[in-house]
Amino acid sequence: MARKASLSGFPEWLPEERLIEQHVLDVLRRTFELHGFSSIETRAVETVGDLLRKGEIDKEVYAVSRLQAEEASASEAGLALHYDLTVPFARYVVENAGHLAFPFRRYQIQKCWRGERPQEGRAREFTQADIDVVGDGVLPFRYDIELALTVVEALEALPIPDFTLRVNNRKLAEGFYTAIGLQDTAAVLRSIDKLEKIGPEKVGALLQEELGADDDQVRLALELATIRTPDTSFVERVRALGVAHELLDEGLEELRQVIAEATRRAPGRVVADLSIARGLDYYTGTVYETVLDGHEGLGSICSGGRYDALAHKGSRTFPGVGLSIGVTRLVSRILSQGFASVSRAVPTAVLVALADDDAWSRAQDVATALRQRGIATEVAATAEKFGRQIRFADRRGIPFVWFTDADGTHEVKDIRSGEQHSADPASWSPPAEDVRPVITIA
Amino acid sequence: MARKASLSGFPEWLPEERLIEQHVLDVLRRTFELHGFSSIETRAVETVGDLLRKGEIDKEVYAVSRLQAEEASASEAGLALHYDLTVPFARYVVENAGHLAFPFRRYQIQKCWRGERPQEGRAREFTQADIDVVGDGVLPFRYDIELALTVVEALEALPIPDFTLRVNNRKLAEGFYTAIGLQDTAAVLRSIDKLEKIGPEKVGALLQEELGADDDQVRLALELATIRTPDTSFVERVRALGVAHELLDEGLEELRQVIAEATRRAPGRVVADLSIARGLDYYTGTVYETVLDGHEGLGSICSGGRYDALAHKGSRTFPGVGLSIGVTRLVSRILSQGFASVSRAVPTAVLVALADDDAWSRAQDVATALRQRGIATEVAATAEKFGRQIRFADRRGIPFVWFTDADGTHEVKDIRSGEQHSADPASWSPPAEDVRPVITIA
CATH class of the missing domain: 3.30.930.10 (Bira Bifunctional Protein; Domain 2)
Structure with a gap:
């Protein structure tokens, strides 16, 4: 201790x-x-x-x-x-x-x-x-x-x-x-x-x-x-x-x-x-x-x-x-x-980022879709620069950040590897080991 | 209350x-x-x-x-x-x-x-x-x-x-x-x-x-x-x-x-x-x-x-x-x-009955096999008459009783319906709604 x-x-x-x-x-x-x-x-x-x-x-x-x-x-x-x-x-x-x-x-x-x-x-x-x-x-x-x-x-x-x-x-x-x-x-x-x-x-x-x-x-x-x-x-x-x-x-x-x-x-x-x-x-x-x-x-x-x-x-x-x-x-x-x-300090697997302040309610829709499949999700509270939103996730230990374009296309980024690809809120899931914090015997 | x-x-x-x-x-x-x-x-x-x-x-x-x-x-x-x-x-x-x-x-x-x-x-x-x-x-x-x-x-x-x-x-x-x-x-x-x-x-x-x-x-x-x-x-x-x-x-x-x-x-x-x-x-x-x-x-x-x-x-x-x-x-x-x-007052889904007092350790083997698949199981503590062992399960609200013959064949009885059939401890499972106590809105 x-x-x-x-x-x-x-x-x-x-x-x-x-x-x-x-x-x-x-x-x-x-x-x-x-x-x-x-x-x-x-x-x-x-x-x-x-x-x-x-x-x-x-x-x-x-x-x-x-x-x-x-x-x-x-x-x-x-x-x-x-x-x-x-x-x-x-x-x-x-x-x-x-x-x-x-x-x-x-x-x-x-x-x-x-x-x-x-x-x-x-x-x-x-x-x-x-x-x-x-x-x-x-x-x-x-x-x-x-x-x-x-x-x-x-x-x-x-x-x-x-x-x-x-x-x-x-x-x-x-x-x-x-x-x-x-x-x-x-x-x-x-x-x-x-x-x-x-x-x-x-x-x-x-x-x-x-x-x-x-x-x-x-x-x-x-x-x-x-x-x-x-x-x-x-x-x-x-x-x-x-x-x-x-x-x-x-x-x-x-x-x-x-x-x-x-x-x-x-x-x-x-x-x-x-x-x-x-x-x-x-x-x-x-x-x-x-x-x-x-x-x-x-x-x-x-x-x-x-x-x-x-x-x-x-x-x-x-x-x-x-x-x-x-x-x-x-x-x-x-x-x-x-x-x-x-494996991480928070239950959250995904942070839904905001492109602008009006996007909050739509971001909540993404979060709701993910949670319905058991994926713990938070929504950013303010539309800071993406770099800051990613650093926020990183500081909290959240492995994925979700982006939604103005035209409604979605992408998800694994901020550990930097890998980013398009994703559907209705079907995307993180790898099994990232769904929840995992306890490992040292 | x-x-x-x-x-x-x-x-x-x-x-x-x-x-x-x-x-x-x-x-x-x-x-x-x-x-x-x-x-x-x-x-x-x-x-x-x-x-x-x-x-x-x-x-x-x-x-x-x-x-x-x-x-x-x-x-x-x-x-x-x-x-x-x-x-x-x-x-x-x-x-x-x-x-x-x-x-x-x-x-x-x-x-x-x-x-x-x-x-x-x-x-x-x-x-x-x-x-x-x-x-x-x-x-x-x-x-x-x-x-x-x-x-x-x-x-x-x-x-x-x-x-x-x-x-x-x-x-x-x-x-x-x-x-x-x-x-x-x-x-x-x-x-x-x-x-x-x-x-x-x-x-x-x-x-x-x-x-x-x-x-x-x-x-x-x-x-x-x-x-x-x-x-x-x-x-x-x-x-x-x-x-x-x-x-x-x-x-x-x-x-x-x-x-x-x-x-x-x-x-x-x-x-x-x-x-x-x-x-x-x-x-x-x-x-x-x-x-x-x-x-x-x-x-x-x-x-x-x-x-x-x-x-x-x-x-x-x-x-x-x-x-x-x-x-x-x-x-x-x-x-x-x-x-x-x-649906019931106890976590237990299955009571493993004892044919005789020496059967306790083998009954524990059956229980271990069931628990490994997430089925909550108890073993009877004494080899009373089967009727008494079934009443014990009934009184506690346990839906299934498991019997093992001297020759090693297994049967499981749903004590609510009385239905009994042969079963393998390594593969049998109760219906999904009987695995755990289920809460229903009245």
């Missing part, structure tokens, strides 16, 4: 940068719809109560209130901007359960806000693209596999480097820690989550200091967390640690299924990584994280997991599984590293 | 309603891009100072602040959610002037927030779709005509009833009021703006009480404001009032040009309406308002105007003209009146 945002953490793109973001959003939408996900949007605000029930990130939440508070109504007290799309989606499902067909598949692409300290890959306003499937009472495990494969397909269609989807399972970890006598599994996971950042020694020290773990427990916990395999061989490696627990077995089998199917359908993209913890409390089974290979420092570009108890309405529960792609994080990196380029 | 929003003024759509909103947004994007407008987005927050400089709507603004204020940094003090897209756009132009080619044409489709009392057609969170052209120093008047015609084309492509774009000109009004001795033209415009709501008598009384207007001034002001013509005959009617002023002449000629071109290119869509005032102070010439015929009570669905001094950087000014379509207002009315319907 060459330019600095005028408000730190709130990036804004130039038109040509926005074209790359739009391309990313279009690819995601298309992939999600091809997989049968319906679009929904939720309001930007939730009640503070709803937002904070599910996380420990109160310091990061932006509260919203009327500037002139004397008129504030009770219904508006305690509103805040959502910091993700999972919590709002859970509320939406509960509220609209009577109108939805379950299992309900939805995608949701919206802005989120977190008051974190801005840095590359971490903005205060950012776009997330989520897919989730939610069941009524039960949700077959196979959706855990399907959703991983869907995001892999979506990410493969983007102008980004290779990536690795890392998968773990909370049941596996919780069963293992319980079996070796570390009862506060949430606390263990929080320490293990720091493995990549602070290394095994410091994590071991944390486990000893905070949880009173002995040497054996620390050794086993770290041995588990360092298992990472591109295939199902992690199962034997866990077994070799000699720990047994029913929940561990369940988690191992679930993770085995994900990895077995993924290695078949998306070879090289998915690994079992037993260090993956994910901070959020609501995950109960599979957890996912994704890194761009060679850009691990950027953080996860796509995360999520299975949550069996996030949404409920009385005794009725709505278990779900989902993943969230960090669109702004990805687009920032695409732009800063030049992973992609765009 | 059958359902009540859980937070008053913050509407949320069901998936089938969202399909109609997406259709509206897709049509607008396509039309704007065909006319050469580039997409941009601006951050949701502006400084309170920037927001309030341009309007009198401080009571309606939502302030944003970190929930845990002890860490709030200076840069975050005094932030608020934008209430329109014009003021943020003006800031964006000034900040990025060095990176933009002028005249700069942009469209911007985003949420806005106003803390107004909610009612149909007036939400607290709503989507606006704006187009503007901004020049560097000067902006030819012809853009005032072009932008009106662009939104007419966009609105004509939407599933809504007939509409009328009403146009007036601030110069015309200000010249006229000045000439008859009413110097506080902004105050006159504020009273005239109420004409449709409270009627001519009460507006007359307002002019007398608040501005000390005499009978003659009231009569002339009301006579001007009641002129409404579908053609350029308004010019003679204004002239017949016997008032002369240079600014009046200028405004008359500008409005004449808009109406003359509009009656030629979009007959019946555009009228000169000399009662249109528009509340916002920054308009300096042409002003626009649009009503749905027969739904005038809904308020304007598309408004805007020319602003010559909204954006400046030192002595450099960026005059602009633009219009803003109230997407949420329109979609609310489309939904509540049933102006449009959608």
Whole structure:
């Protein structure tokens, strides 16, 4: 990002940068719809109560209130901007359960806000693209596999480097820690989550200091967390640690299924990584994280997991599984590293030039004819010298300029090559690669 | 809207309603891009100072602040959610002037927030779709005509009833009021703006009480404001009032040009309406308002105007003209009146059924083959009885169910007609009208 945002953490793109973001959003939408996900949007605000029930990130939440508070109504007290799309989606499902067909598949692409300290890959306003499937009472495990494969397909269609989807399972970890006598599994996971950042020694020290773990427990916990395999061989490696627990077995089998199917359908993209913890409390089974290979420092570009108890309405529960792609994080990196380029900065393919000021209305007729065939067209606003009108097109990146003589004959000029030939507004089209701005992987 | 929003003024759509909103947004994007407008987005927050400089709507603004204020940094003090897209756009132009080619044409489709009392057609969170052209120093008047015609084309492509774009000109009004001795033209415009709501008598009384207007001034002001013509005959009617002023002449000629071109290119869509005032102070010439015929009570669905001094950087000014379509207002009315319907609620065209649980991976192969040809496909998650799998598709609105025998032969069933025939995953396609959900005007 060459330019600095005028408000730190709130990036804004130039038109040509926005074209790359739009391309990313279009690819995601298309992939999600091809997989049968319906679009929904939720309001930007939730009640503070709803937002904070599910996380420990109160310091990061932006509260919203009327500037002139004397008129504030009770219904508006305690509103805040959502910091993700999972919590709002859970509320939406509960509220609209009577109108939805379950299992309900939805995608949701919206802005989120977190008051974190801005840095590359971490903005205060950012776009997330989520897919989730939610069941009524039960949700077959196979959706855990399907959703991983869907995001892999979506990410493969983007102008980004290779990536690795890392998968773990909370049941596996919780069963293992319980079996070796570390009862506060949430606390263990929080320490293990720091493995990549602070290394095994410091994590071991944390486990000893905070949880009173002995040497054996620390050794086993770290041995588990360092298992990472591109295939199902992690199962034997866990077994070799000699720990047994029913929940561990369940988690191992679930993770085995994900990895077995993924290695078949998306070879090289998915690994079992037993260090993956994910901070959020609501995950109960599979957890996912994704890194761009060679850009691990950027953080996860796509995360999520299975949550069996996030949404409920009385005794009725709505278990779900989902993943969230960090669109702004990805687009920032695409732009800063030049992973992609765009053939021009404007949608316009043709500028209709004016021979004189009275020609404007006839020039609009030409433009209308071209637009009817899907060719984006502008009309010059004033009849400057042709040279100036051509320079105007050139400066905006418009590839073709259209001329109409007083006798009504038409010519079109490719201002890149200088080639000019006669053309009919009712039938002429630019070459396919010039109809729209084209995104190319650099 | 059958359902009540859980937070008053913050509407949320069901998936089938969202399909109609997406259709509206897709049509607008396509039309704007065909006319050469580039997409941009601006951050949701502006400084309170920037927001309030341009309007009198401080009571309606939502302030944003970190929930845990002890860490709030200076840069975050005094932030608020934008209430329109014009003021943020003006800031964006000034900040990025060095990176933009002028005249700069942009469209911007985003949420806005106003803390107004909610009612149909007036939400607290709503989507606006704006187009503007901004020049560097000067902006030819012809853009005032072009932008009106662009939104007419966009609105004509939407599933809504007939509409009328009403146009007036601030110069015309200000010249006229000045000439008859009413110097506080902004105050006159504020009273005239109420004409449709409270009627001519009460507006007359307002002019007398608040501005000390005499009978003659009231009569002339009301006579001007009641002129409404579908053609350029308004010019003679204004002239017949016997008032002369240079600014009046200028405004008359500008409005004449808009109406003359509009009656030629979009007959019946555009009228000169000399009662249109528009509340916002920054308009300096042409002003626009649009009503749905027969739904005038809904308020304007598309408004805007020319602003010559909204954006400046030192002595450099960026005059602009633009219009803003109230997407949420329109979609609310489309939904509540049933102006449009959608052929199905989900993107999915085909459900691949499972003969047994081991068939899941092969079923994914079928789905992949169909998706590669743009056919949205889901795979059943469990091998329930075929009857149940068909009912699942029916309940979700999926028109086709795909069956694969143990010997590898494929059949596809249209569950609406019951018709079933053999099909090849590599070549079969549904009829064109079943590929995607189709929006039909009711």
